Amino acid sequence: MKSFTPEIDYDNTVISIGDLYKSFGTNHVLRGVDLKLHKGENIVVLGRSGTGKSVLIKIIAGLLKPDAGTVNVLGEEVPQLGPIALRELRMKVGFCFQNGALYDSMTVGENLAFPLKRNEPNMKAEQRNKLVDIVLDAVGLSHTIDQMPAELSGGQRKRIGIGRTLILRPEIMLYDEPTAGLDPITCTEINNLINEVQRRFKTSSIIITHDLTCARATGDEIAVMKEGKFIKQGKFDEVFTDNDELIREFYDYNFTQ
Amino acid sequence: MESNDQPEKYVISKGVDAFFISVHDIFRFIARFFREVLRPPLEVKEFIRQCYMIGYKSLALITLTGFITGLVFTKQSRPSLAEFGATSWLPSLISIAVIRALAPLVTALICAGKVGSGIGAELASMKVTEQIDAMEVSAINPFKYLVVTRIMACTVCLPLLMAYTALVGMMGSYLDIHLNEQTSITAFFNKAFNDIAFLDLFASLTKALTYGFTIGVVSCYLGYNATQGTTGVGKAANVSVVVSMFLIFIEEIIIVQIVNSIR
Numbered sequence: 001m002k003s004f005t006p007e008i009d010y011d012n013t014v015i016s017i018g019d020l021y022k023s024f025g026t027n028h029v030l031r032g033v034d035l036k037l038h039k040g041e042n043i044v045v046l047g048r049s050g051t052g053k054s055v056l057i058k059i060i061a062g063l064l065k066p067d068a069g070t071v072n073v074l075g076e077e078v079p080q081l082g083p084i085a086l087r088e089l090r091m092k093v094g095f096c097f098q099n100g101a102l103y104d105s106m107t108v109g110e111n112l113a114f115p116l117k118r119n120e121p122n123m124k125a126e127q128r129n130k131l132v133d134i135v136l137d138a139v140g141l142s143h144t145i146d147q148m149p150a151e152l153s154g155g156q157r158k159r160i161g162i163g164r165t166l167i168l169r170p171e172i173m174l175y176d177e178p179t180a181g182l183d184p185i186t187c188t189e190i191n192n193l194i195n196e197v198q199r200r201f202k203t204s205s206i207i208i209t210h211d212l213t214c215a216r217a218t219g220d221e222i223a224v225m226k227e228g229k230f231i232k233q234g235k236f237d238e239v240f241t242d243n244d245e246l247i248r249e250f251y252d253y254n255f256t257q
Numbered sequence: 258m259e260s261n262d263q264p265e266k267y268v269i270s271k272g273v274d275a276f277f278i279s280v281h282d283i284f285r286f287i288a289r290f291f292r293e294v295l296r297p298p299l300e301v302k303e304f305i306r307q308c309y310m311i312g313y314k315s316l317a318l319i320t321l322t323g324f325i326t327g328l329v330f331t332k333q334s335r336p337s338l339a340e341f342g343a344t345s346w347l348p349s350l351i352s353i354a355v356i357r358a359l360a361p362l363v364t365a366l367i368c369a370g371k372v373g374s375g376i377g378a379e380l381a382s383m384k385v386t387e388q389i390d391a392m393e394v395s396a397i398n399p400f401k402y403l404v405v406t407r408i409m410a411c412t413v414c415l416p417l418l419m420a421y422t423a424l425v426g427m428m429g430s431y432l433d434i435h436l437n438e439q440t441s442i443t444a445f446f447n448k449a450f451n452d453i454a455f456l457d458l459f460a461s462l463t464k465a466l467t468y469g470f471t472i473g474v475v476s477c478y479l480g481y482n483a484t485q486g487t488t489g490v491g492k493a494a495n496v497s498v499v500v501s502m503f504l505i506f507i508e509e510i511i512i513v514q515i516v517n518s519i520r
Contacts, residue, residue, distance in 0.1 A: 061394050083398075090396040101391035104382070115395040118402075121298070161391075168395065 004199050006220055012039040014172055014204045015060060020069030022055055029055050031228035033069070035206075037172070042198055042205045044219030046212070052228045053208040054098075057174040060206070061095045062086045074171065091119060094165030094203075098177040100157035102149035102164070109145040112136065112164050119168065131167060138200065139163040139193060155186035159193060166201060173197060173205040179214045191217035212240075286478050290408055293401050300406045307410035311372050315418060318367055323422035326363055327355060327429030335437070344438065345448075351430040352449035353457070360423035361461050362509060365468035368415060369501035373476040376407050377497030380480025381490040389481070404481055408473035415469025416462055423461075460516040467512065468505050475501045 015037035022030040029052040037043050045053050058064045059071055062078050071078040076089050102111050112132045116123060136142045139159040149157060158178060165173065178194060179187040191214055197203055198218075207218055215222055215236060222239045224232040224247060232239050232247055239247060267274045331351055338344050380403060383389050392399040431445045476497035483489040 058390075063390055063393060087396045087398070090394055093394070095391070095394035097387045097391055099386065101387040103388055103391075104386075115397065118395070118397045164391075164395070 002195050002217070004195075006040055006042065006198055007202070008041045008220060009039040013037065014039050014074055015206070016070070016072040017056075017060070018070040018072075020056070020059065020071065021067045022052070022059060022064065023067055029228055030059075030066070030069075033225075033229055035223065035230070037204050037206060039204050040198070040202060042194070042207060042218055042220045044207045044209060044215040044222050045225055046209060046215050046222055047225035048210055051225045053225055054176050056225075057095070057176060057206055057208055061093060061174060062090065091168055092170050093172045093174065094168065094170035096158070096162050096165050096173065096175045096178060098180055099154075100149070100161035102152075102157055102160055104149055106149075107145070108136070108141070108147050108149070108152070108160055111149070111160060112167050115164065115168050135163045135167050138166065138196070140189075153186075155182050155189065158182070158190060162193060162197065166197065169201070171203060173203045175205060175207040175209075177209055177211075178207060179209060179211045184213075187211065187214060188217075190214075194218045282482070283474070283478055286481075287474060289400060290405060290474070293398070293405050294409065296401070298401075300402055303402060303406040304409055307406050308414055310375075311368070311407075311410045312414035312417060315368060315371055315414075316421070318371060319364060319418055319422050320425050322363055322367055323360070323425035324429040326359055326422075327351065327426030327431075328433050329429075330354060330359065330426075331430040331433040335433075347434055348430070348440075348445050348448035349452045352427065352453055355423050355426045355430070356453055356461055357457050358509075358513075360419050360426055361464040361468065362505070363426075364415060364419040364422045364465065365472070365505045366502060368411070368418065368469070369472050369505060370498055372411065373472045373497040373501045374494040376411075376473070376476035377480040378490055378494035380404075380407075380477060381483030381493035384481060384483045385486050385489055400481075404477045407477050408470065411473030412466055412469040415472070416465040419461060419465040456516065456520060460512065464509065464512050467508050471504050471508065472501045475504065 013036050015035065017033055017035040020030050020033040021028075033052075033056060035043070035045075035056075045056065047053050055064060059066050060073060060078065062081065065079055073089060074092055076085065078086070078089070081089060102108075103114065106114060109129075109132055112135055113128050116128050116131065120128075132145070133142065136145060139162055141156055141159055141163070144152060144156060144160070149160070152160065162173075162175075162178075173194075175194065178190050182190065194205065194207065195218055198205060205218075207214065209215055219236060222232075222234065222236050223230045224239060331347060334347060334350055335344060338346060338350070380389075383403070389399045389403070392402065427446070427449060431440075431442060434440050434445060435442075476493075479493040479497045479500070483493040485492070
């Protein structure tokens with residue numbers, strides 16, 4: 001549970017998805033997804049592997065094109081954006097990959113400075129370094145600034161990945177399986193970091209996970225996905241006190257692993 | 258994920274369709290390279306870094322192979338020329354062989370093996386670990402930063418490496434000739450360059466530029482579009498070398514035919 005009350009503006013929708021379809025060959029991955037993310041809100045998309053969760057956020061980030069449906073992010077229809085407009089939008093939408101996706105050939109400091117160097121070439125080195133220090137401090141890994149990604153643990157890589165996303169001060173954060181493959185203590189640290197990002201940076205987030213603990217800790221709303229569509233949406237307790245067989249099945253599956 | 262029961266439809270067959278789709282994709286990849294190459298921002302620092310990795314880091318291998326190629330080719334040619342008492346023609350023979358054919362080809366094959374596999378594996382590894390996607394979502398153009406710089410560096414470095422291979426190859430040849438005929442280095446190079454025409458130098462330069470571009474495009478394309486996780490990394494590295502070498506030999510035949518028709 002969160003130790004603070006998030007400031008959610010229900011009159012302000014930052015992501016609006018309508019009737020979204022996506023297939024890969026004969027695999028129908030998304031089959032009519034509808035979703036609304038409000039400003040300041042954390043929505044957790046919960047589902048077993050292969051249900052299309054990651055595909056959904058990759059479409060939101062413009063990494064994949066949908067077959068049908070609308071994807072409106074901060075007032076822009078993502079599938080219709082050209083490369084320049086899409087790049088401008090991506091400055092406002094952060095994407096945290098499952099394994100951090102840190103650049104192997106760069107140190108942690110360089111990983112964080114890289115998006116700034118590319119997108120804000122006029123920024124002075126001192127200012128850039130200061131921002132790197134601030135973000136590293138926010139993710140609690142200031143001491144790793146000169147380390148290479150290969151020297152970091154899985155949890156540290158994810159935290160640096162979140163930091164690298166935060167450095168561009170995005171309005172929206174997309175987390176792809178932030179706690180996958182981590183021990184329970186590190187999972188709790190990541191969950192706390194996601195909440196801290198929401199509180200401190202006033203971000204709105206979509207968190208993709210199959211981890212119910214993460215969902216309960218970080219989500220203001222839960223959307224359960226099965227076979228490419230949402231079968232249930234609501235607060236965690238509303239969703240998981242339901243007697244729906246599919247929901248119970250997922251709950252039991254999660255806690256017997 | 259679910260699949261429906263309808264089989265996928267192909268124009269000819271799965272393999273043939275895939276081949277033509279790949280060819281189409283490669284041409285689109287090359288077209289994108291030409292669109293992006295002069296569009297700002299020019300990635301000068303990354304280009305220089307790649308030149309260092311591709312050019313400077315290949316020097317040791319190029320020196321060894323170039324020198325041995327020149328030395329061995331001279332040793333192999335000597336008995337045939339000695340039969341006619343024509344060993345004084347060795348410098349001319351070697352220079353023509355080295356500059357027209359050996360230097361471009363040896364340099365290209367070494368670079369296809371060393372540089373092509375390196376680029377293929379590096380980009381494929383970045384692809385399967387989502388580092389390329391991470392650049393994309395950080396509002397960075399990964400094609401410009403990763404692909405354009407590497408293709409440019411290959412295209413620029415190959416001619417320089419070829420010139421260097423020719424030089425060390427000639428030095429290898431000189432060593433053998435000097436030990437047998439006590440020829441001075443000035444006399445050796447005078448004789449060597451007597452029979453080299455501008456067309457030879459131009460043809461070699463064209464070959465090196467073409468081979469460099471080919472190695473860059475093939476390895477970047479295969480790495481950038483890698484799939485299948487870690488297996489894809491090995492496959493990208495391996496196929497980069499095989500396809501680059503195959504195309505280099507095809508290009509060699511075409512360029513030699515064109516040059517001979519001009520000569």
